[in-house]
Amino acid sequence: MPDYLMLKHAHAGFAYLTVLSFAARGVMMTAKPAWLAAKPVRIAPHVIDTLLLACAVALLVVGQLNPLHIPWLQAKIVALVVYIVLGTVALKRGKTPAVRWGAFFAALLTVLYIVAVAKTKMVWPF
Numbered sequence: 020m021p022d023y024l025m026l027k028h029a030h031a032g033f034a035y036l037t038v039l040s041f042a043a044r045g046v047m048m049t050a051k052p053a054w055l056a057a058k059p060v061r062i063a064p065h066v067i068d069t070l071l072l073a074c075a076v077a078l079l080v081v082g083q084l085n086p087l088h089i090p091w092l093q094a095k096i097v098a099l100v101v102y103i104v105l106g107t108v109a110l111k112r113g114k115t116p117a118v119r120w121g122a123f124f125a126a127l128l129t130v131l132y133i134v135a136v137a138k139t140k141m142v143w144p145f
């Protein structure tokens with residue numbers, strides 16, 4: 020059984036990777052280089068996100084944390100859903116550049132909020 024601290028470092032590492040990869044894909048929306056369509060480049064974000072969430076679930080199990088009783092974990096879960104929806108609008112579903120860029124910056128703010136919640140363990144960390 021991996022220990023809590025190890026899982027936490029892995030989870031945090033994948034969290035920073037996911038923010039970086041999302042930001043990079045957002046910025047590349049305008050340039051659209053050919054390598055962006057390469058299979059490994061398209062799959063990598065899904066691998067990172069799956070590992071991020073797998074570590075999150077493992078942290079809950081190993082740390083015996085029940086999100087139903089812990090408000091800052093509930094805030095993270097809700098914000099994660101918001102981040103995913105905004106992310107798909109930004110990178111896929113947004114019909115105009117204005118909508119896409121708006122969703123992109125809102126998604127970045129949302130993920131920064133998630134990191135701030137993780138660090139402070141407060142629903143409103145600011």
Ligand code: HEM
Nearest residue numbers: 027031034075078079086092095096099130133134137138
């Ligand atoms: C995009 C999604 C997420 C991001 C960016 C993220 C980010 C982070 C970061 C950066 C940390 C380390 C905080 C520190 O330095 O102490 C952390 C810790 C943690 N996260 Fe997440 N997280 C995400 C999703 C989740 C989800 C969905 C859960 C579970 C419901 C979760 C549960 C935890 C737990 C239990 C810790 C350890 C808290 C501690 O013991 O200090 N995270 N997260």
